[in-house]
Amino acid sequence: MPKRPDYISWDEYFMGVALLSAMRSKDPSTQVGACIVSPEKRIVGVGYNGFPSGCNDDDLPWEREGAFLETKYPFVCHAELNAILNSSGNLKGSSLYVALFPCNECAKAIIQAGIVEIVYLSDKYADTDAVKASKRMFGQAQVRLRQITPSGKRLVIELKV
Ligand SMILES: Nc1nc(=O)n([C@H]2C[C@H](O)[C@@H](COP(=O)(O)O)O2)cc1CO
Numbered sequence: 611m612p613k614r615p616d617y618i619s620w621d622e623y624f625m626g627v628a629l630l631s632a633m634r635s636k637d638p639s640t641q642v643g644a645c646i647v648s649p650e651k652r653i654v655g656v657g658y659n660g661f662p663s664g665c666n667d668d669d670l671p672w673e674r675e676g677a678f679l680e681t682k683y684p685f686v687c688h689a690e691l692n693a694i695l696n697s698s699g700n701l702k703g704s705s706l707y708v709a710l711f712p713c714n715e716c717a718k719a720i721i722q723a724g725i726v727e728i729v730y731l732s733d734k735y736a737d738t739d740a741v742k743a744s745k746r747m748f749g750q751a752q753v754r755l756r757q758i759t760p761s762g763k764r765l766v767i768e769l770k771v
C-alpha cells in the first residue's frame with residue numbers, strides 16, 4: 611500500500627503547533643504562539659503570550675490603550691520568550707516558528723539562545739520601531755528570516771478519534 615498522500619508538511623506541523631498554542635492565550639486582541647524546533651526536527655519548546663506565572667490573569671489589565679501601567683504591555687510575556695523559557699536543553703541551531711514577527715526584546719533573547727531561523731506568518735507590526743530594531747539585530751547576527759505565505763489551508767482538529 612502506498613503512503614498516505616495528504617499528510618501535513620513540517621512547516622504546517624510546526625506552525626500548526628504554534629497556532630494551537632496561541633489558542634491558550636487570554637489576550638483579547640492578539641493571540642501569539644511559538645514553537646522551537648531543533649535541527650533534528652524535534653519540538654524543544656512551545657509558548658504563548660500571557661502574564662508571568664503566579665500573576666493573576668484577572669487582576670492585571672488586558673487594555674491596549676491608556677496609561678502604561680493600566681495596559682497589558684508592562685506585564686505580558688511574549689510567546690517567543692515563553693517558548694525559550696519553557697524549553698528543555700540546548701537551543702543552538704534551532705528554528706523558531708511564530709505567528710507574528712518577534713519584537714526587539716524577544717530578538718535579543720532569541721539571538722542569545724542560539725536560535726538561527728525565524729519562520730513567521732504575519733509581520734503586521736513591520737512599521738514599528740520594535741520590529742525595525744529586531745530586524746537590524748537579526749541581520750547582524752545572521753538569523754535567517756522566512757515568511758510562510760498564508761495559504762488559508764485549514765488544519766481541523768476534532769476532539770474525537
Ligand atoms: N511577536 C510578538 N509576540 C507576542 O507574544 N506578542 C504579544 C504581546 C501582546 O500580548 C500581544 C500584542 O498585543 P496588541 O498590541 O496586538 O494588542 O501579543 C506580540 C508580538 C509582537 O511583537
Ligand SMILES: [Zn+2]
Binds near residue numbers: 713
Ligand atoms: Zn516580543
